[in-house]
Amino acid sequence: MLTAHALARTRVIIFGVSGVLFFAFAFVAMVTGGIPESERWYTDLGVLPGLIGILVAIISFAGGWAAGDRQAGMAYDESYRADRDKAQRVGFWTGVWAPAVLAILAVIGLIPEGPQVYTVVIFMVAAYFLSFTYFEMKGEA
């Protein structure tokens, strides 16, 4: 059976890896003006973040189920909820500021002009995952 510690460690790893992947996707989308669409959805790189998100959810729920109620409750306790709330605030403010920052970068010619909605959304998710990972690791130290 998974312990609360193993569950929390697994969460840090998958959130950290996902955060890096989401950040990389957002960066590529930013400098290229968006992920180019393909004729077939399963070859479209733009769907990958969504699939990663679903995978993270599946691993999280499966881990909680395998650990049992008590261990899962310990892993998802009140300090987890506090870190999650802080990370959500980071994601929210990233969403508030990202359009303005991207617009400035486009105006000065560092990134292509055009709709950057995809970039903003993926940056928000990356900010959530990465900041949560940072808060969690800081609390463990």
Place this chain on the structure above:
Amino acid sequence: MSAAAGLVTHLPEVRKAAGLTQAELAEAVGVSRKTINTVEKRVFVPSTVLALKLARYLEVSVHDLFVLEGG
């Protein structure tokens, strides 16, 4: 400023006096070791329920574990 500014905790001393590790105390009161660690480092303010659980398990009063800064 830390989240627990204004709150002084004696949890590390009381826990060590009871011969417990952070992990053992966490297991006993049903939270993660990280929660105990962040409470002891004054990064995280525990809920009233958790403060009461800690006090009950350690057989002390909540005031023996947590007091307001400056009395």
